[in-house]
Amino acid sequence: MNKEDIAIDVSDIVMTYRLYQEKVDSIKEYFVRMLKQKLQYKEYEALKHISFQVKKSEILGVIGLNGAGKSTLLKIVAGILKPTSGQVTVHGSMAPLIELGAGFDEQLTGRENIYLNGSLLGHSNKYMKEREESIIRFAELNEFIDVPVKNYSSGMKARLGFSIATCVNPDVLIVDEVLSVGDFKFQQKCQERMQELLNGGTTVLFVSHSLGEVEKLCTRTVWLEKGEVKMIGNTSDVLEKFRN
Amino acid sequence: MRSYIQNFLKYRHFLKELVKKDFKFKYRRSRLGVLWSLLNPLLMITVLSIVFSTLFNRHIPNYILYLLTGKLMFDFFSESTSAAMRSINGNAALIRKIYVPRYLFPISKVFLSLINLLFALIIMLAIMLFSNSEWSWSILLFPLPILYLFIFAVGVGLILSAYAVYFKDLNHLYGVMITAWMYLTPIIYPIDIIPDKFRLIIDCNPMYYYVSLFRSIVLDGTMGSWGTHFLCIGISLLTMIVGLLVFRKKQNNFILYL
Numbered sequence: 001m002n003k004e005d006i007a008i009d010v011s012d013i014v015m016t017y018r019l020y021q022e023k024v025d026s027i028k029e030y031f032v033r034m035l036k037q038k039l040q041y042k043e044y045e046a047l048k049h050i051s052f053q054v055k056k057s058e059i060l061g062v063i064g065l066n067g068a069g070k071s072t073l074l075k076i077v078a079g080i081l082k083p084t085s086g087q088v089t090v091h092g093s094m095a096p097l098i099e100l101g102a103g104f105d106e107q108l109t110g111r112e113n114i115y116l117n118g119s120l121l122g123h124s125n126k127y128m129k130e131r132e133e134s135i136i137r138f139a140e141l142n143e144f145i146d147v148p149v150k151n152y153s154s155g156m157k158a159r160l161g162f163s164i165a166t167c168v169n170p171d172v173l174i175v176d177e178v179l180s181v182g183d184f185k186f187q188q189k190c191q192e193r194m195q196e197l198l199n200g201g202t203t204v205l206f207v208s209h210s211l212g213e214v215e216k217l218c219t220r221t222v223w224l225e226k227g228e229v230k231m232i233g234n235t236s237d238v239l240e241k242f243r244n
Numbered sequence: 245m246r247s248y249i250q251n252f253l254k255y256r257h258f259l260k261e262l263v264k265k266d267f268k269f270k271y272r273r274s275r276l277g278v279l280w281s282l283l284n285p286l287l288m289i290t291v292l293s294i295v296f297s298t299l300f301n302r303h304i305p306n307y308i309l310y311l312l313t314g315k316l317m318f319d320f321f322s323e324s325t326s327a328a329m330r331s332i333n334g335n336a337a338l339i340r341k342i343y344v345p346r347y348l349f350p351i352s353k354v355f356l357s358l359i360n361l362l363f364a365l366i367i368m369l370a371i372m373l374f375s376n377s378e379w380s381w382s383i384l385l386f387p388l389p390i391l392y393l394f395i396f397a398v399g400v401g402l403i404l405s406a407y408a409v410y411f412k413d414l415n416h417l418y419g420v421m422i423t424a425w426m427y428l429t430p431i432i433y434p435i436d437i438i439p440d441k442f443r444l445i446i447d448c449n450p451m452y453y454y455v456s457l458f459r460s461i462v463l464d465g466t467m468g469s470w471g472t473h474f475l476c477i478g479i480s481l482l483t484m485i486v487g488l489l490v491f492r493k494k495q496n497n498f499i500l501y502l
Contacts (some may be wrong), residue, residue: 025404027411079343102341119257
């Protein structure tokens, strides 16, 4: 694979969690335990030497049972978690759609949140100003945009979150189970928007339990099992094995 | 190093939004709004000078300004570091879900306090105008001690916020510490009432140097000695570097504790 064609390069990721027997969170307790040599913990390897690459403008699906390490992997790619060892390189700007509306401040209005969220993705006020109108239109929030987000329904929040993340034309989009928000009309709109982004060359890392969606959207798929890559390849081949 | 700077530049808009947001919330739904930023130092100084002026008026000429200069500097420090300490815990929801350089949270609190300080400086200037104090060109240097203290506060804020994630007790402990620290700094009393045997405590107190540098520029109309300037710069840079290193080391595990 040519180096310039790679959008996400995951190389040899290991993630080890320490499971403390009891959580120590006061200074007194910490010292008492240090003196007694009782800072014991068990180690749990959530990811064991994961490596794969995502090509530019490819949609890579990630599937696996609960506890396979999908969420941990996404958090590492998104930069929220730092892996115990190994490295992830993302080329270009990245917008995470891990939890829609995660970056919202409930006290602020929808409009103010557009700017706050934009700045979280590294965009200036001027840049967001140009896109404000299309974001509001896509989210269908016209008369509610100046209402504090705490008064929004969960569907409204999700719509605004999706709208912001996809209106700013990211190079890489990380999607975790979010296309199932809102009514079927909005879901359809989301899928159209995803398709638009793909045609525009956006790379997507797509995590889902819905095999139907993975089949529809993804060209290649990774199958994780107990923190290891069980299989990687064409979506149809992987899904066939996975179903059995 | 270059990637750190690039990353900071990318997220500078977020820093601005954070400060803006906090400033807006502070006065939301209060009748007088931003006016409180002016009223607060004015009322505070009125109360304090009524209480203490009979005690110290004979020792210090222009006691009100002496008190105000010290109080403004120390309040900036205590307010910014206390808020910075709580900033990581306070933004836990965001940190758990989205990547953003975490050091921005404590730093944004120091900026917020800086804005308050600037409002309070307006009050200080007004009092200087009315009290016929002497003016000299050196007063234009007043941003320097504020800048030094700003850097110092960023360093202390980074250290506190990183440890407060692991040890929640720090929140309670620091409140007591900062009160003690205030009384160990010559803010309401003149420095010469300290007996020689306790002088060492004052000499080891970094806040003493920032406050006295600010006073020599604003009150005495001097530039402050080169020695004090270098000492302040040294303490500030050292503290900030230590703060950044501690924070960088600690931040990887934040998410497991938030």
